[in-house]
Amino acid sequence: MPIIPFTDAIADSAQFSKRHLLLGNGFSIACRADIFHYGSLFAQADFSAAPQVVEVFKALGTQDFEAAIHALENAASILPAYVPADPSAVATMLDHARILKEILVQTIAKNHPHIPADIPDAKFWACRRFLANFLAGDKAGCVFTLNYDLLLYWTLMHDDMPFGQALELAKNDGFGNDEDAPDADYVVWQGETNAHSASVMFLHGALHLFDTGKELTKYTWVRKGVPLIDQAREALANNAFPLFVAEGTSVQKKTKIRHNAYLYQSFKQFTANAMQGKHCMFIFGHSLAENDDHILNRIGRGRCRKIYVGIFGDPASAWNQQIMLRAQGLAALRSERWPLDVAFYDAASAQVWGA
Template structure:
């Protein structure tokens, strides 16, 4: 894998100057800014496991700090045990509950560790990130992250003269224009989508609400923490299996539309900070089926280390799958770029 050609971000831009450029952000986008906050190791260290006292032993037994991997194993275990006559329903039920509790623990850990205020990100960092995002103006930006860093950056317009022309489709509710939140309105054509939900998105049943500072003068993170304290949980896709994630997506009008949007794009797609893990195969499959012709994927560090061989292998599988789907008529060109050269946060 070491002989894989990794180009710079600027070279990738030069090679994608015909047609639209779209962007898909993974957790590496947030980790690049706050590695002490958004890695699974950091979240684990701050997690409150009181509801699952044996959770730490489970993580240790699996030798991981990856919440989604643990959730996946627990779900698999509960299914396998149903095939054993001596496995008690009580044990199976406990394992299923543990999986659900760990999802909740993850949400709370992210909310607890998240920077409190937009000012916790420097003006220079916002400016750098907005320069990065400006390469995707008039196209689509998709994120798999739950945090509000992208939202803060898009709203932080006073650091430059850039018009990022971003619209997430949320507006004041037509029946309550003074509501302390905005709601998603399907009649609009968003350019920004939260593919797996986000901390500031709440499903109220009859509507999807987005918390904002501008309508309450209360910092978003404070609103989110208050909601969690009242046992109200954000729209959040954290299942360990891709199939389970897809099932949850299909049950949300917003998430389903976001997925359809990703599957409908063409031309150039940049993926930044994503591990290409099989738990997100439902996302990668959409790209395989799409009309994207050039796929640019970020690589952090040595192409032969840090999980990069797995990224490269999965990317090449996508190109092969595309050939199978379209019988070679719409090939998917795969290129890798150096993540650090993008200078996403400066």
């Protein structure tokens, strides 16, 4: 199939009432290919400080750091009731839980810019112009991201260039002031009711969202101004874990999503928009791999009329041919009443982070 320029895809999408955007890891790679890549945090982590903890992940059947840390801490609290004569095991479990927290912090830090100033202003301005296709104007819909880095959040918080027309991007993400602490350096998720008006959703969580056990908080750069590594370390010290879906398979990811109110509400919002027959969906930076079928199949079983899939590089490459086949596979899930049209655009021509 022909690969059209991004501007042509946007022009063609004017026939629909709303444009939505689904972002994959290629969005981040396009900004900083030197640090963002497709490996999971588990695969990138250095466990040399406590190699035994790898067996904890295997025993639990997960790659979720939070699950492993909680398991170690919970086991340490009950083990004395069964093995009272061996306090060393308890001490080892607690020490390994502490080491795992530091491994998580270090892994996050080495794969992410520390502060927004690490990204040139010109990149943010270019990205805001790209996002304006989906978050401004009469076709504005929602932006959904499968990434848990902070690039999208930082871009939405960034000011436009001082010379030129400002872009009024919709950036409601369902978070607001804590009524019990309105001046706090964080905001809290307002729940399902206010989530319906959100225009930006982190489908797999994000590194600035922390589960405190009683509520989901969002650390804001504007209020907190703390580098990512310090922010994560502080939160973990207070037993607040960054909310992100780190599991490998689609089934594992969907399981975690269904067990978290914010993630599940975001998933439902994505599904609801995919069911709108007058809407269209753009996909940028995603390989349509099956480990995200829990999201992608919502499109295939939905009613939105058309998807525009970004293709980077040679369309004839095996990698891109596979993406095209996967996209056609989504169309094949449709009934005759709600056919899905598929178009492919040149991802580089979108100039998401500039030329």
